[in-house]
Amino acid sequence: MRVLVLGGDGYLGWATAMHLSAVGHDVCVCDNFLGRKLHQQFDCEPLFPVPQLEERARIWGEYSGRHIEVKIGDLTNWAFTLRLFNDFQPEAVIHYAELPSAPFSMADQECSALVLHNNLGTTHNIVHAVHETCPHAHIIKLGTMGEYGTPNIDIEEGWIEVAHKGRTDKFLYPRQGGSLYHTTKIMDTDLLWFYVRIWKLRVTDLMQGPVYGIATKESQLNPALMPHFSYDAVFGTVLNRFVVQAVAGIPLTVYGRGTQRRGFLNINDTLQCIRLVVENPAAEGELRICNQFVEVFSIVDLASRVVSAARTLGIDVEVSFLDNPRAEAETHYYNPTHTKLPELGLQPHLLTEETLIEMIKLVQSFRDRIDSKHILPKVRWQ
Amino acid sequence: MRVLVLGGDGYLGWATAMHLSAVGHDVCVCDNFLGRKLHQQFDCEPLFPVPQLEERARIWGEYSGRHIEVKIGDLTNWAFTLRLFNDFQPEAVIHYAELPSAPFSMADQECSALVLHNNLGTTHNIVHAVHETCPHAHIIKLGTMGEYGTPNIDIEEGWIEVAHKGRTDKFLYPRQGGSLYHTTKIMDTDLLWFYVRIWKLRVTDLMQGPVYGIATKESQLNPALMPHFSYDAVFGTVLNRFVVQAVAGIPLTVYGRGTQRRGFLNINDTLQCIRLVVENPAAEGELRICNQFVEVFSIVDLASRVVSAARTLGIDVEVSFLDNPRAEAETHYYNPTHTKLPELGLQPHLLTEETLIEMIKLVQSFRDRIDSKHILPKVRWQ
Numbered sequence: 001m002r003v004l005v006l007g008g009d010g011y012l013g014w015a016t017a018m019h020l021s022a023v024g025h026d027v028c029v030c031d032n033f034l035g036r037k038l039h040q041q042f043d044c045e046p047l048f049p050v051p052q053l054e055e056r057a058r059i060w061g062e063y064s065g066r067h068i069e070v071k072i073g074d075l076t077n078w079a080f081t082l083r084l085f086n087d088f089q090p091e092a093v094i095h096y097a098e099l100p101s102a103p104f105s106m107a108d109q110e111c112s113a114l115v116l117h118n119n120l121g122t123t124h125n126i127v128h129a130v131h132e133t134c135p136h137a138h139i140i141k142l143g144t145m146g147e148y149g150t151p152n153i154d155i156e157e158g159w160i161e162v163a164h165k166g167r168t169d170k171f172l173y174p175r176q177g178g179s180l181y182h183t184t185k186i187m188d189t190d191l192l193w194f195y196v197r198i199w200k201l202r203v204t205d206l207m208q209g210p211v212y213g214i215a216t217k218e219s220q221l222n223p224a225l226m227p228h229f230s231y232d233a234v235f236g237t238v239l240n241r242f243v244v245q246a247v248a249g250i251p252l253t254v255y256g257r258g259t260q261r262r263g264f265l266n267i268n269d270t271l272q273c274i275r276l277v278v279e280n281p282a283a284e285g286e287l288r289i290c291n292q293f294v295e296v297f298s299i300v301d302l303a304s305r306v307v308s309a310a311r312t313l314g315i316d317v318e319v320s321f322l323d324n325p326r327a328e329a330e331t332h333y334y335n336p337t338h339t340k341l342p343e344l345g346l347q348p349h350l351l352t353e354e355t356l357i358e359m360i361k362l363v364q365s366f367r368d369r370i371d372s373k374h375i376l377p378k379v380r381w382q
Numbered sequence: 383m384r385v386l387v388l389g390g391d392g393y394l395g396w397a398t399a400m401h402l403s404a405v406g407h408d409v410c411v412c413d414n415f416l417g418r419k420l421h422q423q424f425d426c427e428p429l430f431p432v433p434q435l436e437e438r439a440r441i442w443g444e445y446s447g448r449h450i451e452v453k454i455g456d457l458t459n460w461a462f463t464l465r466l467f468n469d470f471q472p473e474a475v476i477h478y479a480e481l482p483s484a485p486f487s488m489a490d491q492e493c494s495a496l497v498l499h500n501n502l503g504t505t506h507n508i509v510h511a512v513h514e515t516c517p518h519a520h521i522i523k524l525g526t527m528g529e530y531g532t533p534n535i536d537i538e539e540g541w542i543e544v545a546h547k548g549r550t551d552k553f554l555y556p557r558q559g560g561s562l563y564h565t566t567k568i569m570d571t572d573l574l575w576f577y578v579r580i581w582k583l584r585v586t587d588l589m590q591g592p593v594y595g596i597a598t599k600e601s602q603l604n605p606a607l608m609p610h611f612s613y614d615a616v617f618g619t620v621l622n623r624f625v626v627q628a629v630a631g632i633p634l635t636v637y638g639r640g641t642q643r644r645g646f647l648n649i650n651d652t653l654q655c656i657r658l659v660v661e662n663p664a665a666e667g668e669l670r671i672c673n674q675f676v677e678v679f680s681i682v683d684l685a686s687r688v689v690s691a692a693r694t695l696g697i698d699v700e701v702s703f704l705d706n707p708r709a710e711a712e713t714h715y716y717n718p719t720h721t722k723l724p725e726l727g728l729q730p731h732l733l734t735e736e737t738l739i740e741m742i743k744l745v746q747s748f749r750d751r752i753d754s755k756h757i758l759p760k761v762r763w764q
Contacts, residue, residue, distance in 0.1 A: 042732040080493060109460060109510040117499070120569075124498055128491040137676055152551035153544060162535060162544055162556065167715070169534035171556035174544070176575065183576040187502075193558065194565040198709050198763055327580050333549070381580055 007096030021271035102179035158289020207292030212239035232374035256324030258300030263293030309356035389478030484561035537718035540671020591675030594621035596651035612755035638680030638706030645675030691738035
């Protein structure tokens with residue numbers, strides 16, 4: 001299948017591109033390197049050196065014998081977007097081309113304006129480009145479990161039937177996110193749902209939990225193929241940051257009491273989910289929403305697991321409880337459904353001690369590159 | 383009270399500014415004339431000549447003895463927005479600074495991108511400017527009844543309690559709009575609700591139905607003070623268009639069977655509602671949502687009323703049923719609540735035959751300016 005991976009230079013984008021290429025799809029990646037620029041601007045280099053995208057595609061070709069096409073450009077630019085879609089004629093479009101950081105979106109007006117403009121501008125252009133050039137293509141949009149927030153009722157997979165005063169109707173599940181970033185993802189869903197209704201697009205919206213992990217089958221071919229792995233307070237996800245803190249001997253920084261619960265998944269399960277969804281597309285006029293996570297943990301539970309795995313490698317590390325820089329409920333009900341992806345065939349990787357030990361060992365081999373100055377949170381929500 | 387009216391050059395903005403000025407508030411209006419530019423671009427002049435905003439403010443001062451301050455600039459420009467709020471230090475901010483046309487937002491990619499960028503960009507900057515310069519100011523945001531769409535359950539005023547699997551929680555009422563324009567209004571609500579939670583802003587979101595009417599107490603002082611009255615298929619609201627069609631002897635164009643039902647209000651009730659809300663602000667950390675309309679009519683019912691009122695003035699006009707250019711349910715349940723504004727003191731103006739006759743007479747005196755070439759819809763949703 002002809003698959004366009006937008007945001008193909010990022011943590012998940014590049015790993016996805018290689019995985020889909022490995023299993024036989026014709027992949028084109030597109031990126032404008034905005035992620036790299038912002039990492040440089042915040043002086044947050046990734047843990048592993050990441051060659052330029054064209055170079056990674058060349059190395060991938062060398063090791064796999066498979067070609068990944070590379071296009072450099074900005075998807076908020078309509079002329080570029082239209083040409084890209086017209087030239088490649090994708091059958092599936094994987095939309096990672098958004099700024100994914102909650103703290104970045106809360107840093108100041110300039111940052112939040114950039115997140116708003118970039119995330120909605122790319123989604124809007126992608127929808128119009130599909131409509132104009134390849135209306136049967138399947139758009140796969142990365143959403144986030146954070147769109148739901150922490151409601152006091154069970155979280156369903158995207159939709160809910162509401163009974164009210166003796167009548168019923170089915171609606172998008174109510175959403176209220178915990179940052180401007182999460183709010184842009186809610187808006188994306190509104191935007192996609194509108195155009196699905198009007199233009200009968202095929203869309204899958206994946207409500208993904210925080211991802212952890214480093215190595216994937218494809219990235220193990222050569223260190224230059226490793227993902228763009230962040231561990232700082234702005235761009236790093238929590239478990240990846242904990243692993244780096246353990247290796248650096250810095251106490252694991254838990255925000256608040258750490259009783260916040262979230263649904264997590266391994267990067268290898270992200271790749272599985274995306275492949276399953278690419279190969280089992282949504283119907284025309286369907287907005288299919290899947291909750292993409294594998295296990296629910298509290299933050300303090302994750303920290304304990306990292307402490308324990310580190311101990312087996314002779315590393316002693318503590319947990320440090322910080323004043324929560326975010327505005328979020330620390331004690332809350334949390335019971336999210338997640339059956340659609342297992343029904344499509346997802347075989348989950350669980351967060352075992354072995355998984356954590358492997359992550360720690362891999363990070364240890366890059367220990368000299370750890371820069372601890374960006375690990376403590378500086379952005380406060382209030 | 384110091385009241386900032388954003389989008390103060392528009393149909394409702396200018397009438398609101400005069401009304402609040404007349405009752406003793408200190409009013410500053412701001413506009414970038416984007417509305418005028420787009421009307422010119424689409425070659426849709428308003429029915430009455432509308433002097434420049436500064437000139438209208440000067441004439442208003444002459445007739446009323448009250449000063450309205452005028453600021454020209456673009457609220458998607460952060461530096462301008464910050465300076466405006468910092469200089470004026472508003473206690474209430476009335477946010478009309480959005481592109482309000484559903485057909486315009488569906489015309490092509492360029493138009494929808496402009497609506498998305500303008501509507502969310504202005505709202506985002508206004509929220510940040512209030513937070514940075516006047517955090518206790520009350521933001522009054524014009525939403526639309528169209529955000530709710532036509533659900534199969536009763537429409538409440540902004541919020542709904544959902545019982546699900548033995549538990550309950552309260553959420554924003556589910557929204558799904560009928561155009562990209564309506565979708566940007568839904569997104570605005572998401573954006574405001576996020577910042578209300580985080581920054582404890584005071585916000586009132588007015589879900590307004592289609593407005594009709596021309597003369598207000600203040601605009602009757604001088605013809606130069608009349609509102610920017612549109613009757614074309616892109617920028618005109620339905621009842622205003624029907625009145626102009628009747629005067630021009632053009633059959634009233636009903637989209638589809640005209641059984642679509644909506645909640646309508648007279649421009650004089652918009653002014654009342656805004657004044658009531660300005661003088662009874664939302665609490666800190668409250669997103670107060672009011673459904674702002676007075677009576678529910680079907681489109682074909684409105685057309686019949688115009689036909690009948692016209693007949694009393696000796697005008698014979700027919701109703702013409704067009705293929706519906708929009709994608710909307712023509713037969714649907716519709717039972718929207720609207721108690722909050724009456725509770726604040728709204729004394730509704732009903733759509734009587736006298737009201738229609740007055741509108742028809744006023745339009746007759748400008749009959750020579752009617753340009754019929756833009757009355758038929760050209761934008762199709764699908």
